[in-house]
Amino acid sequence: MAEEITRLIHKYLRHDKKFPHIWCPGCGNGIVLGALIRAIDRSGLKKDDVVLVSGIGCSGRMTVYADFNTLHTTHGRALTFATGIKLAKPSLHVIVIMGDGDATAIGGNHFIHSARRNMDLTAIIINNLVYGMTGGQHSPTTPPGCITATTPYGQIENAFNIAELGAVAGASFVGRGTVYHTQLLDQMIGKAILKKGFSVIEVLSSCHVQFGRRNMMGSPVKMMKWLKESAVPSEKFTKLPPEDLKGRFSIGVLTDLDKPSYLEKYQQMCKGIKPQPRL
Amino acid sequence: MKPKKRVLLMQGNEAIVEGAIAAGCRFFAGYPITPASEISEKASSRMPQVGGVFIQMEDEIASMGAVIGASLAGVKSMTATSGPGFSLMSENIGFACMAEVPCVVVNVMRGGPSTGLPTHPSQGDVLQARWGTHGDHPIIVLAVSTVRDCFEITVLAFKLSEKYRLPVIILSDEVVAHTRETVTLPTAGEVDMVNRIKPAMPPEWYIPYEDNIMGVPPMAAFGEGYPYHVTGLAHDVRGFPTQRPDEVTALMNRLFRKITQGFHEIQKVKPFMMDDAEVAVIAYGSVARSARQAVIEARQLGINAGLLQLITIFPFPRRFVEDVLRQCRAVLIPEMNMGQISREVKRVNQTDSRVDKLNRMDGQLITPEEIYGRLIKM
Numbered sequence: 001m002a003e004e005i006t007r008l009i010h011k012y013l014r015h016d017k018k019f020p021h022i023w024c025p026g027c028g029n030g031i032v033l034g035a036l037i038r039a040i041d042r043s044g045l046k047k048d049d050v051v052l053v054s055g056i057g058c059s060g061r062m063t064v065y066a067d068f069n070t071l072h073t074t075h076g077r078a079l080t081f082a083t084g085i086k087l088a089k090p091s092l093h094v095i096v097i098m099g100d101g102d103a104t105a106i107g108g109n110h111f112i113h114s115a116r117r118n119m120d121l122t123a124i125i126i127n128n129l130v131y132g133m134t135g136g137q138h139s140p141t142t143p144p145g146c147i148t149a150t151t152p153y154g155q156i157e158n159a160f161n162i163a164e165l166g167a168v169a170g171a172s173f174v175g176r177g178t179v180y181h182t183q184l185l186d187q188m189i190g191k192a193i194l195k196k197g198f199s200v201i202e203v204l205s206s207c208h209v210q211f212g213r214r215n216m217m218g219s220p221v222k223m224m225k226w227l228k229e230s231a232v233p234s235e236k237f238t239k240l241p242p243e244d245l246k247g248r249f250s251i252g253v254l255t256d257l258d259k260p261s262y263l264e265k266y267q268q269m270c271k272g273i274k275p276q277p278r279l
Numbered sequence: 280m281k282p283k284k285r286v287l288l289m290q291g292n293e294a295i296v297e298g299a300i301a302a303g304c305r306f307f308a309g310y311p312i313t314p315a316s317e318i319s320e321k322a323s324s325r326m327p328q329v330g331g332v333f334i335q336m337e338d339e340i341a342s343m344g345a346v347i348g349a350s351l352a353g354v355k356s357m358t359a360t361s362g363p364g365f366s367l368m369s370e371n372i373g374f375a376c377m378a379e380v381p382c383v384v385v386n387v388m389r390g391g392p393s394t395g396l397p398t399h400p401s402q403g404d405v406l407q408a409r410w411g412t413h414g415d416h417p418i419i420v421l422a423v424s425t426v427r428d429c430f431e432i433t434v435l436a437f438k439l440s441e442k443y444r445l446p447v448i449i450l451s452d453e454v455v456a457h458t459r460e461t462v463t464l465p466t467a468g469e470v471d472m473v474n475r476i477k478p479a480m481p482p483e484w485y486i487p488y489e490d491n492i493m494g495v496p497p498m499a500a501f502g503e504g505y506p507y508h509v510t511g512l513a514h515d516v517r518g519f520p521t522q523r524p525d526e527v528t529a530l531m532n533r534l535f536r537k538i539t540q541g542f543h544e545i546q547k548v549k550p551f552m553m554d555d556a557e558v559a560v561i562a563y564g565s566v567a568r569s570a571r572q573a574v575i576e577a578r579q580l581g582i583n584a585g586l587l588q589l590i591t592i593f594p595f596p597r598r599f600v601e602d603v604l605r606q607c608r609a610v611l612i613p614e615m616n617m618g619q620i621s622r623e624v625k626r627v628n629q630t631d632s633r634v635d636k637l638n639r640m641d642g643q644l645i646t647p648e649e650i651y652g653r654l655i656k657m
Contacts, residue, residue, distance in 0.1 A: 077344040080340065084348025084353045088308065088356070109341070
């Protein structure tokens with residue numbers, strides 16, 4: 001076990017360059033990074049064939065720590081940069097790491113359109129329900145009633161359901177996990193990476209510093225307990241009576257469709273076009 | 280057999296696409312906007328024909344993001360828009376400046392501010408092209424005035440962006456964009472195609488942002504065996520975020536130095552009848568066409584008039600303008616804005632020469648008569 005972890009660290013992390021990392025002790029981001037690296041290792045992809053793209057925020061720093069081709073973009077635009085990379089060089093596996101604010105507030109438009117196109121990307125969205133890096137302001141996924149730095153009297157807006165949003169917008173693979181259910185997360189990320197088309201993994205994560213502290217979950221343990229108790233496997237979730245659904249969410253693979261991706265369609269279209277280098 | 284020259288009738292927007300393809304551009308991302316839409320339309324039909332990619336993104340922000348992504352994957356890329364879209368692209372243009380990603384952005388200027396005059400020309404975005412993105416940054420801005428220019432200057436834009444690793448802005452305007460002219464397109468061998476320098480050393484020796492004599496480090500594409508980190512944060516020579524003043528200073532100095540060192544080939548102007556000129560017009564874009572005609576007519580009246588047409592607007596071709604100011608007793612700067620370049624000319628003027636403005640912001644082209652009328656009184 002220890003040797004395995006050491007091997008992964010030496011192979012996939014910039015352990016001798018950019019550590020220690022900037023994440024708070026007890027943050028869920030490291031768990032997601034671990035799951036991602038194990039999934040990539042299992043998938044057999046070469047390091048140089050993987051491009052890791054991130055936006056801005058705590059999650060955005062992940063690209064600094066992982067030793068792939070890494071790109072740390074502007075806020076909310078990670079999917080657009082990733083689209084350019086994938087279309088310019090289809091042989092690359094492009095994985096996009098975003099936060100909830102990054103993907104569904106400032107980058108919400110890019111998220112739904114990437115899903116609509118079924119663009120060949122893997123989007124991993126770390127949902128910690130809050131803007132962590134800037135000091136804990138409310139995000140589009142902050143549950144109603146929660147206290148944040150900019151909702152001192154409680155959140156009055158409704159929250160986005162990221163996974164469902166991705167599914168209805170057209171993603172071919174959608175899953176939701178948490179940083180507590182790591183084995184499930186490992187497996188789902190592994191499936192998502194190899195899936196053609198747009199795949200979305202929403203990861204409920206813990207930010208006890210900015211979110212938990214203001215909402216009676218001021219320690220990583222309390223947040224983990226909350227994740228453990230609120231998450232229900234998707235197959236059980238649909239059978240629960242409505243009164244039990246309050247405050248709970250489903251985890252597992254929510255959508256898994258076989259449909260042509262953007263790249264497949266583009267390449268198909270190009271087959272019928274006569275090359276004409278000059279006018 | 281010698282390849283035949285191709286004489287074609289086309290509009291400025293179409294010539295930009297042909298210029299881009301000739302320069303090796305194989306990725307175009309855009310969003311519809313008047314008066315730049317024909318560039319997207321042409322690219323959507325031409326890119327698949329040359330093995331390239333066209334994609335219409337969900338907005339201009341996304342277009343600029345995709346263009347940067349494609350360039351990082353090693354493909355020359357461009358986008359085109361007009362004022363409102365250019366405003367949206369600004370943040371990501373700054374990313375390309377900071378991360379040194381070559382790309383070309385065409386801004387077909389229309390009347391502004393805001394939605395303004397979508398189907399009328401303007402030159403209102405000149406200073407925005409220079410200073411649009413936040414933070415102090417180096418950038419190259421070129422202007423086109425004819426359909427032939429649209430082809431050639433697009434080729435030049437790719438050359439400069441690849442060589443100096445930064446975004447190059449092409450300023451066109453509604454008149455140039457939609458004017459149809461016959462152009463003789465150069466054969467493939469005549470096009471001055473320049474590709475970015477790629478690393479030749481073993482991957483473990485590659486330091487992606489290391490300084491060199493040029494100030495432009497070799498650029499690896501993703502997936503070529505040189506994994507590295509690209510960020511919009513201030514970074515050290517390895518590309519990793521840093522806040523150390525010494526490393527940030529070195530980065531910023533190099534970003535500016537690489538441009539300063541290249542002034543000799545970046546700054547381009549086109550003098551017309553300037554040899555014995557006593558009064559001169561300094562103009563760019565479609566206004567330069569009117570100015571040229573006005574100069575010819577003034578000469579017929581016996582006035583020693585000349586025209587300095589600016590191809591490169593930024594970095595401001597100061598040495599050429601200073602020569603004109605020393606040589607001529609008066610200089611007229613006609614612009615379809617309230618005086619964005621005349622401001623620059625006044626800034627560099629250290630002589631007694633008069634610097635006059637001629638401005639129009641009503642969506643109409645400045646005519647040769649207007650310029651002529653002012654020239655004969657100078």
